[in-house]
Amino acid sequence: MSNLLEVRNLSKVFTSPGGPFRKARAMHAVNDVSFDLPKGRVIGVVGESGCGKSTLARLILRLIEPSSGTLRFDGDDLLAKTSAEMRKLRADMQMVFQDPYSAIDPRYTVARAVMEPFDVQGREHAGTRESVIAELLEMVGMNAGLAGSFPHQISGGQKQRVGIARALALRPSLLVLDEPTASLDVSVQAQIISLLEQLRDDLGLTYLFISHDLSLVRYFCDEIMVMYLGRVVEALPDTEQPARHPYTKTLMDSTFAPTPNQRRVITPLEGEVPSPFDLPPGCAFVDRCPHATAICTSETPVLSARGGHAVACHNPL
């Protein structure tokens, strides 16, 4: 299986400017992340709020520029592309957001929203505008009669279907799904997940699926990357693997749900996430880790693999 996406040592540092009473500070929102996404696979990226999931997504689509690292998409060096080349390439790599309508003018009808990618890219489409709109709406399980509706006239689930139709309009091969169901009711969440599964099969799509919800990621994805404060701390080659990183174990223990429509109780992790600006020396998880030993406070563990299962921990389980 060839790789659609290859990410190597990708980092993003945000700096906060200093002032008369404050030093300038740097924060590694994404820190030395490497992975391959083979064509047709679904990799889930999971972690608590602020761990860098959305920043990783935006870096991959080059919506923001990395501080260092390399990105290859279908064999091409993405970072060597000019902005005009990137604009064309973006047709092939699309993003679905948690709130699809945050990026769409509220005065747009459903029809205009799903056709906007053609207008922005100046692309021709096969068939009449009406037939393309009908086809896109059908693809996401929406009645063509809703084409003339405005966002306030349709439900949250329908809005997300419009967001997915928009993302599919130019027939991408990669979809980056950033918490696509997080703002939806549980039953609607399950419908959107099954739509995404069906689209993956029908269109041969490759997904990077970002979520804070490990049970959903385990249900939906082929592989899982667990992020903690900008770093990948564990990469599981399949969803049945037991956790080897104590952080992943805690996330797994605090959730249960064999399917997305059987909801779960989430027990919050104990202890504070350290400030991303003042990372302690050693492992960033040390203050919350029941297995920490002296080395964990002094040496940052590197991600190392055993049988395709990688973990960054001095005392893996």
Ligand SMILES: Nc1ncnc2c1ncn2[C@@H]1O[C@H](COP(=O)(O)OP(=O)(O)OP(=O)(O)O)[C@@H](O)[C@H]1O
């Ligand atoms: N443009 C920016 N400027 C400065 N800091 C930023 C910027 N974007 C993100 N950050 C910081 O980078 C860190 C990672 O944020 P990011 O949004 O990627 O996390 P996340 O895991 O997606 O969280 P959430 O699920 O809450 O969106 C956070 O500490 C955030 O405050």
